[in-house]
Amino acid sequence: MVGGQTSAIAQDGVTCSFSLSSSSASFDADCGSSSVSISSPEGCEWAASASDSWIGINAGTNGSGDGSVSFTVTTNSTIESRLGTIAVEGEVLTITQGGIE
Secondary structure: OEOOEOOOOOOOOOOOOOEEOOOEEEEOOOOEEEEEEEEOOOOOEEEEEEOOOOEEEEEOOEEEOOEEEEEEEOOOOOOOOEEEEEEEOOEEEEEEEOOOO
16 A cells, blocks of 8 residues: 555566477487487476387476486387477477388
8 A cells, every 4th residue: 555545557478489409319229318408488388298208208208497307218129210309388399210121
């Protein structure tokens, strides 16, 4: 209350936006591991999910603000290459893995 008057104060919150350090990762048929960094404002929560069971998220399934997701891919024992993704709040890391020769 100021001078006998009640005033309402409105404050805009943080606008959350997300970006990944890379949009793709490639592996040969052998198993492998890598990570991707996530940039977002402090206080913005995010969650990561893999599209396929051959992609495992080891660390960083969720967080707030800047962070990273560490992942592994299992050995591809077929001759066919495969494609999968890790999604983080609308941003996508596309993962390709070659088949055996």
